[in-house]
Amino acid sequence: MRIKVQYAMVLNLDKCLGCHTCSIPCKNVWTNRKGTEYMWFNNVETKPGIGYPRSWENQRVHRGGWHLNAGRLELKAGGRVSKGLNIFHNPDLPTIDDYYEPWTYNYERLVNSPQRKHQPSIQPQSQLTGEPIKLKWGPNWEDDLAGVGETGPGDVNFKDLDYSVYLKFRNIFMFYLPRLCEHCLNPACVASCPSGALYKRDEDGIVLVDQERCRGWRYCVSGCPYKKVYFNWKTGRSEKCIFCYPRIEAGLTTLCSHSCVGRIRYVGVLLYDADRILEAASAPSDQEVYPAHLGILLDPEDPEIQKVAAAQGIADSILSAATRSPVYRLIKKWKLALPLHPEFRTLPMVWYIPPLSPVKHHTESIQEQDFIDNLRIPVTYLANLLTAGDQAPVRLALKRLSAVRRFMRSQRIENKVDREVSESVGLSEKTIEEIFRLLSLARLEDRTVLPRAPVKGDNLFDSRGTCGFGDSI
Numbered sequence: 001m002r003i004k005v006q007y008a009m010v011l012n013l014d015k016c017l018g019c020h021t022c023s024i025p026c027k028n029v030w031t032n033r034k035g036t037e038y039m040w041f042n043n044v045e046t047k048p049g050i051g052y053p054r055s056w057e058n059q060r061v062h063r064g065g066w067h068l069n070a071g072r073l074e075l076k077a078g079g080r081v082s083k084g085l086n087i088f089h090n091p092d093l094p095t096i097d098d099y100y101e102p103w104t105y106n107y108e109r110l111v112n113s114p115q116r117k118h119q120p121s122i123q124p125q126s127q128l129t130g131e132p133i134k135l136k137w138g139p140n141w142e143d144d145l146a147g148v149g150e151t152g153p154g155d156v157n158f159k160d161l162d163y164s165v166y167l168k169f170r171n172i173f174m175f176y177l178p179r180l181c182e183h184c185l186n187p188a189c190v191a192s193c194p195s196g197a198l199y200k201r202d203e204d205g206i207v208l209v210d211q212e213r214c215r216g217w218r219y220c221v222s223g224c225p226y227k228k229v230y231f232n233w234k235t236g237r238s239e240k241c242i243f244c245y246p247r248i249e250a251g252l253t254t255l256c257s258h259s260c261v262g263r264i265r266y267v268g269v270l271l272y273d274a275d276r277i278l279e280a281a282s283a284p285s286d287q288e289v290y291p292a293h294l295g296i297l298l299d300p301e302d303p304e305i306q307k308v309a310a311a312q313g314i315a316d317s318i319l320s321a322a323t324r325s326p327v328y329r330l331i332k333k334w335k336l337a338l339p340l341h342p343e344f345r346t347l348p349m350v351w352y353i354p355p356l357s358p359v360k361h362h363t364e365s366i367q368e369q370d371f372i373d374n375l376r377i378p379v380t381y382l383a384n385l386l387t388a389g390d391q392a393p394v395r396l397a398l399k400r401l402s403a404v405r406r407f408m409r410s411q412r413i414e415n416k417v418d419r420e421v422s423e424s425v426g427l428s429e430k431t432i433e434e435i436f437r438l439l440s441l442a443r444l445e446d447r448t449v450l451p452r453a454p455v456k457g458d459n460l461f462d463s464r465g466t467c468g469f470g471d472s473i
């Protein structure tokens with residue numbers, strides 16, 4: 001057993017407001033330079049929708065991630081030979097139009113406009129060419145279902161569902177999906193890079209691009225099934241979410257989780273067995289990847305694991321943070337958080353708690369087993385998004401979330417303890433209270449448990465916007 005450390009994040013979709021407050025500090029701090037205009041290391045999508053870049057989930061189009069070929073794990077886009085053949089033209093790359101052509105406005109025209117009868121107006125102009133452009137797409141173009149009547153049919157999560165039924169006014173549903181790099185355990189971006197510029201940090205599992213080694217081949221961009229590596233057109237190199245490592249190293253949480261208005265983000269330390277990554281990623285069927293992925297996460301409270309981890313050189317401060325990790329409890333202990341598209345086989349390490357939604361037709365006769373099937377968001381849709389179509393883990397998570405609400409309601413409003421509820425979902429009363437506290441009342445220090453390290457005289461304001469890359473590149 002080779003124990004490794006991974007910093008991971010859980011997002012509670014039940015509480016995401018779609019306010020985009022997470023994306024803005026990230027944009028202002030890490031991608032506010034030339035060449036990065038169109039990059040959103042963190043973006044928030046409305047589901048259903050095809051997202052940013054367009055159709056990123058459709059690997060028939062983008063050929064990102066891994067697949068099994070005669071039982072062997074292979075990059076979907078092919079190995080070295082096919083990369084060598086396509087080195088001057090990578091057919092799987094998304095185009096700038098799939099992201100969007102970044103634009104700005106000439107505000108001077110408004111400020112300096114002479115007095116006239118009609119209000120002055122300004123046209124959007126491309127940040128790449130400076131020419132006036134017609135806006136056709138953007139990072140949150142489908143915000144609150146805008147235009148989803150046209151784009152929705154392209155959403156791959158409608159698999160096994162009749163999308164036309166779910167896009168009808170009476171049935172329509174929506175929720176928000178904030179996305180960032182998943183800092184995968186089996187990153188396709190790293191495996192796709194011919195120059196070895198991408199790497200996974202040993203100490204915390206953060207995936208980074210070495211700017212000195214990057215040759216701009218862009219196979220990482222097409223290899224990542226989540227489309228979370230971007231090409232900087234000014235420097236000619238790739239960039240991606242860095243999990244705010246300069247902050248993480250100082251014991252601070254990421255900007256997106258620090259600024260999250262809905263307080264939906266949890267960040268913590270996980271321990272996993274690195275010797276079993278290949279085994280988990282090559283699980284025989286897509287639906288078996290999630291259980292196999294869970295299987296390689298180790299119990300940080302197990303004295304044996306603690307002993308082996310310490311013997312392998314993992315610091316006490318990290319082990320102590322791992323035992324208090326909110327993400328371990330949400331992912332493995334309570335099975336409330338699920339991975340995003342486990343079928344891509346990258347073993348993503350940003351997890352999502354599925355959202356509850358109102359029941360469509362409320363009648364007294366709705367039994368407990370029918371309840372989940374009557375939610376406005378179809379379970380099949382959530383399962384296609386989070387568990388490769390396996391409904392059982394989604395049902396369990398939704399039942400547990402709803403049980404927490406019912407239990408707390410019975411306790412606080414009806415002044416009784418509804419033991420039936422807790423027993424029906426296999427959780428003790430104490431655990432239900434614990435889940436309730438973590439999901440609704442937790443303070444920042446409960447939601448983010450990271451090993452502490454002192455900041456020594458760092459001037460974060462000066463290094464703002466440099467992404468750790470410096471201006472020399």
Ligand code: SF4
Binds near residue numbers: 183223227240
């Ligand atoms: S999500 Fe991040 S770590 Fe995973 S393949 Fe994409 S860029 Fe790499």
Ligand code: SF4
Binds near residue numbers: 018044
């Ligand atoms: S800041 Fe939080 S609540 Fe707002 S969109 Fe981002 S993740 Fe959702």
